[in-house]
Amino acid sequence: MTKVWIPHEDARHPVNEPPYCWKILSDVFRVVVQTVIILVLALLSAYSLRTGFPGYMLVIFHSGRLWLAWSGISLALGLRTKSAGLSLE
Numbered sequence: 362m363t364k365v366w367i368p369h370e371d372a373r374h375p376v377n378e379p380p381y382c383w384k385i386l387s388d389v390f391r392v393v394v395q396t397v398i399i400l401v402l403a404l405l406s407a408y409s410l411r412t413g414f415p416g417y418m419l420v421i422f423h424s425g426r427l428w429l430a431w432s433g434i435s436l437a438l439g440l441r442t443k444s445a446g447l448s449l450e
Contacts (some may be wrong), residue, residue, distance in 0.1 A: 371440055381395045381440075385436060388428060388432045389428050389429045389432070390426050392424055392429075393421055393424060393425045396420065396421050396424040400417055400420065
């Protein structure tokens with residue numbers, strides 16, 4: 362009788378990493394926080410947008426959206442080329 366090797370659950374996934382979407386979203390959150398800090402510093406130095414509060418929310422939204430796209434492209438290239446330097450760390 363021959364032995365049949367049955368892979369253990371951890372054998373298919375040797376490294377327990379969180380899903381890539383959480384890595385991307387954590388990067389987006391970091392960029393949004395940095396954008397808010399920059400806008401607060403701009404307000405303290407007497408800078409104002411003509412559009413007021415909705416303009417500030419739009420700047421924050423678009424900075425997060427831009428970084429979401431940029432990190433997605435970087436992650437896709439890293440996974441495609443199997444390069445650790447391009448994937449999120």
